[in-house]
Amino acid sequence: MILLNGKPQDLIPASDRGLHYGDGVFETLAINNGKPQFWTAHMERLLDGCSRLVIPLPDVACLKAETTQVADGCERAVIKIIITRGSGGRGYRPPASPEPQRLVMHYPWPDYVVPQEGITLRQCLTPLSCNPRLAGIKHLNRLEQVMARAEWGDDLVHEGLMLDLDGNVIEGTMSNLFAVRNGVLLTPDLTRCGVAGVMRHQVLLLAHKLGITCEIVQLRAAELEGMDELFVTNSVIGIWPVSCLGEARYGEAPITQRLISALNLMMEQK
Amino acid sequence: MILLNGKPQDLIPASDRGLHYGDGVFETLAINNGKPQFWTAHMERLLDGCSRLVIPLPDVACLKAETTQVADGCERAVIKIIITRGSGGRGYRPPASPEPQRLVMHYPWPDYVVPQEGITLRQCLTPLSCNPRLAGIKHLNRLEQVMARAEWGDDLVHEGLMLDLDGNVIEGTMSNLFAVRNGVLLTPDLTRCGVAGVMRHQVLLLAHKLGITCEIVQLRAAELEGMDELFVTNSVIGIWPVSCLGEARYGEAPITQRLISALNLMMEQK
Numbered sequence: 001m002i003l004l005n006g007k008p009q010d011l012i013p014a015s016d017r018g019l020h021y022g023d024g025v026f027e028t029l030a031i032n033n034g035k036p037q038f039w040t041a042h043m044e045r046l047l048d049g050c051s052r053l054v055i056p057l058p059d060v061a062c063l064k065a066e067t068t069q070v071a072d073g074c075e076r077a078v079i080k081i082i083i084t085r086g087s088g089g090r091g092y093r094p095p096a097s098p099e100p101q102r103l104v105m106h107y108p109w110p111d112y113v114v115p116q117e118g119i120t121l122r123q124c125l126t127p128l129s130c131n132p133r134l135a136g137i138k139h140l141n142r143l144e145q146v147m148a149r150a151e152w153g154d155d156l157v158h159e160g161l162m163l164d165l166d167g168n169v170i171e172g173t174m175s176n177l178f179a180v181r182n183g184v185l186l187t188p189d190l191t192r193c194g195v196a197g198v199m200r201h202q203v204l205l206l207a208h209k210l211g212i213t214c215e216i217v218q219l220r221a222a223e224l225e226g227m228d229e230l231f232v233t234n235s236v237i238g239i240w241p242v243s244c245l246g247e248a249r250y251g252e253a254p255i256t257q258r259l260i261s262a263l264n265l266m267m268e269q270k
Numbered sequence: 271m272i273l274l275n276g277k278p279q280d281l282i283p284a285s286d287r288g289l290h291y292g293d294g295v296f297e298t299l300a301i302n303n304g305k306p307q308f309w310t311a312h313m314e315r316l317l318d319g320c321s322r323l324v325i326p327l328p329d330v331a332c333l334k335a336e337t338t339q340v341a342d343g344c345e346r347a348v349i350k351i352i353i354t355r356g357s358g359g360r361g362y363r364p365p366a367s368p369e370p371q372r373l374v375m376h377y378p379w380p381d382y383v384v385p386q387e388g389i390t391l392r393q394c395l396t397p398l399s400c401n402p403r404l405a406g407i408k409h410l411n412r413l414e415q416v417m418a419r420a421e422w423g424d425d426l427v428h429e430g431l432m433l434d435l436d437g438n439v440i441e442g443t444m445s446n447l448f449a450v451r452n453g454v455l456l457t458p459d460l461t462r463c464g465v466a467g468v469m470r471h472q473v474l475l476l477a478h479k480l481g482i483t484c485e486i487v488q489l490r491a492a493e494l495e496g497m498d499e500l501f502v503t504n505s506v507i508g509i510w511p512v513s514c515l516g517e518a519r520y521g522e523a524p525i526t527q528r529l530i531s532a533l534n535l536m537m538e539q540k
């Protein structure tokens with residue numbers, strides 16, 4: 001089921017700037033126990049994205065009602081919300097009074113098959129481009145992720161790692177990356193590129209509560225080999241430990257496991 | 271009038287990857303004297319873009335017929351062609367057997383009002399990000415151009431100049447840039463970012479025919495002040511001389527004028 005501006009509709013105008021330019025933002029959120037998870041955090045990022053792109057802000061209460069309607073009583077599902085600037089304007093020039101379009105879509109819960117000991121991560125060749133003006137937000141320009149994800153077809157590889165053009169580790173194609181070194185939790189700085197994931201933010205909050213030191217860092221790909229633990233996060237998968245990246249193997253992951261337990265507890269209490 | 275896969279239709283599926291990820295390419299071409307201009311060059315770039323994104327190639331004869339149908343006998347018009355990877359796949363992962371969608375759209379000829387002596391160009395704050403994997407092609411990830419074009423509302427400013435993050439001049443928001451210094455035609459290298467415009471290519475060919483030396487260069491914004499001539503190009507506007515960029519003024523532009531005359535002659539002969 002898809003709602004466009006609140007009405008069941010699975011088509012959008014061919015003139016929409018979301019299609020022409022990727023002129024919009026989106027959120028992908030989990031429905032668990034019938035309820036949207038981390039709703040407030042998703043809405044904060046969505047509104048931040050709209051503000052930064054100067055798209056009029058959607059009504060959050062209305063999005064909540066539509067999310068509930070589209071979730072349709074499912075215990076588990078994925079909801080995708082897309083806000084575009086709508087049609088109009090002249091070429092790239094945005095219209096003076098945009099009429100944003102609001103899509104709320106239901107997807108079945110994905111059937112990822114992931115080994116208990118952790119996932120296999122591969123390093124992608126497609127680089128992420130840097131642009132501080134767009135960094136952090138979840139805008140609709142996602143061709144780099146598509147190209148990176150198209151690099152492998154082997155289902156035994158679960159996620160791809162993306163670097164910027166300078167060789168800094170940024171994130172996975174659909175996830176954020178964390179590493180643990182000497183008991184300290186590290187995650188890449190996203191001020192120049194990358195998506196500031198809602199689950200990344202939750203993990204940072206959880207780590208803080210658990211008294212785990214966190215650092216936002218520049219990380220080189222070669223440094224990952226020397227890490228004690230690696231994991232990736234997103235709103236749907238939660239936390240996936242990494243067991244394998246290239247030649248590197250990661251075994252016992254006490255801090256990752258503590259975070260997974262804390263996250264599970266937090267989700268149960270919601 | 272809009273054709274979707276050959277049928278009149280002004281809506282597209284909300285699941286289209288063009289909307290979700292900007293997963294596709296486009297062309298904007300001029301109809302002059304009732305005929306599409308530089309058709310072959312546009313098709314070459316479109317096919318190159320599809321190849322690089324691993325989108326099955328559209329049938330060019332079919333696109334030609336649809337362009338003629340959508341142009342609808344107009345003497346002058348703008349036709350926009352969009353090819354997306356269609357729907358399907360799993361998140362960023364492209365479908366194994368994509369069913370590309372083909373949109374052909376008619377726009378009226380734009381009523382740009384441009385002074386005879388040349389346009390006013392402004393330097394944009396929004397940077398262009400670099401990604402050699404996407405450079406040159408006209409893909410649907412155009413948020414940077416939208417952000418740059420949103421920087422000014424004054425109709426007396428005709429185009430915005432965009433730099434990469436390192437301060438290299440790349441192109442205009444909707445055009446390519448050329449400069450003339452000591453009789454030599456210069457245009458920025460586009461191997462790391464930017465769109466390799468069809469008109470840029472034609473101008474390089476024309477200059478070659480006219481015996482004007484051309485160089486593809488790295489250009490710093492500060493160097494533009496010392497240029498003898500500046501102009502911008504695209505498929506619809508042709509060549510626009512620049513008379514003003516920041517504090518810099520450009521007067522007599524003999525090489526630009528030679529190129530404009532040669533281009534006009536070429537268009538008449540088509």
